[in-house]
Structures are given as C-alpha cells and as structure tokens.
Amino acid sequence: MRAGQSSIYDTIIIGAGWAGAAAARELSSKGRKVLVLEARDRVGGRAKTWSKDGINVDVGCSWIHGYKEGNPARTIAKDLGVVAHLPKAAEGVIYGPDGKSSRTAMRED
Numbered sequence: 381m382r383a384g385q386s387s388i389y390d391t392i393i394i395g396a397g398w399a400g401a402a403a404a405r406e407l408s409s410k411g412r413k414v415l416v417l418e419a420r421d422r423v424g425g426r427a428k429t430w431s432k433d434g435i436n437v438d439v440g441c442s443w444i445h446g447y448k449e450g451n452p453a454r455t456i457a458k459d460l461g462v463v464a465h466l467p468k469a470a471e472g473v474i475y476g477p478d479g480k481s482s483r484t485a486m487r488e489d
C-alpha cells in the first residue's frame with residue numbers, strides 16, 4: 381500500500397487465483413473498493429503459462445469446461461481479449477487392461 385492511500389476496503393480477498401481475480405473483477409465493476417492479497421510473487425494461482433522462445437505452454441489450467449453451456453469464464457476471456465475457441469473433435473483411442481484398444485471415442489470439449 382502506498383502512502384496516502386486509504387486502508388478502508390469493502391472487501392479483502394485472499395489469493396489472486398482465478399476465484400480471487402474473478403471476485404475482485406466483479407466487485408470492482410460494481411464500484412466496491414477491493415484489496416487482493418497474494419502470497420506468491422505472481423498472480424494466477426494454478427493458472428500459469430510457461431513461455432520460452434515464443435512458445436507458450438499452459439502448465440496449469442487451459443480448458444474452459446462448459447464453454448458452450450455458458451461458463452462465465454468464456455465471457456471474461458472474450459472481454460480480456462483472450463483467444464478461446466472450441467477445438468475440433470479428435471479421435472481418441474481407449475486401451476483396456478490387456479493393452480488392446482477397447483473402443484474409439486470422440487472428444488468434444
């Protein structure tokens with residue numbers, strides 16, 4: 381906190397992971413004064429992207445489950461300009477305990 385800043389908040393949120401960030405965003409948008417306290421030296425919590433030489437790899441969450449069903453994360457991603465899209469269905473093979481393919485599945489989410 382910087383000198384001269386008020387220390388009176390409507391809400392203090394512990395943790396700047398997805399839940400804390402989403403709560404802070406929602407409350408701030410309603411005009412509430414919010415303080416987010418994060419123990420680590422970065423925000424995101426279990427959402428983290430490893431980057432090297434222009435290659436980005438999500439080492440935490442990467443899928444918005446229930447994208448078509450209206451998960452609010454979809455709207456937030458769009459508002460923030462994050463590219464989110466439905467991947468094409470891909471064939472997956474499931475192996476049984478005997479090591480033989482048991483059936484072919486279609487992954488859609």
Ligand SMILES: Cc1cc2nc3c(=O)[nH]c(=O)nc-3n(C[C@H](O)[C@H](O)[C@H](O)COP(=O)(O)OP(=O)(O)OC[C@H]3O[C@@H](n4cnc5c(N)ncnc54)[C@H](O)[C@@H]3O)c2cc1C
Nearest residue numbers: 395396397398399400417418419425426427440441442443
């Ligand atoms: C490898 C992996 C892949 C995943 N893939 C997906 C996926 O594809 N889709 C999906 O929907 N979910 C996925 N998840 C789950 C998803 O990442 C979590 O459900 C989500 O990130 C949890 O958010 P959160 O804000 O509740 O908690 P967290 O992200 O854990 O955030 C909690 C934050 O609080 C901080 N904190 C804790 N204690 C304190 C304290 N006392 N004081 C200050 N700060 C504190 C922590 O440092 C952290 O930053 C995945 C998780 C992992 C690990």
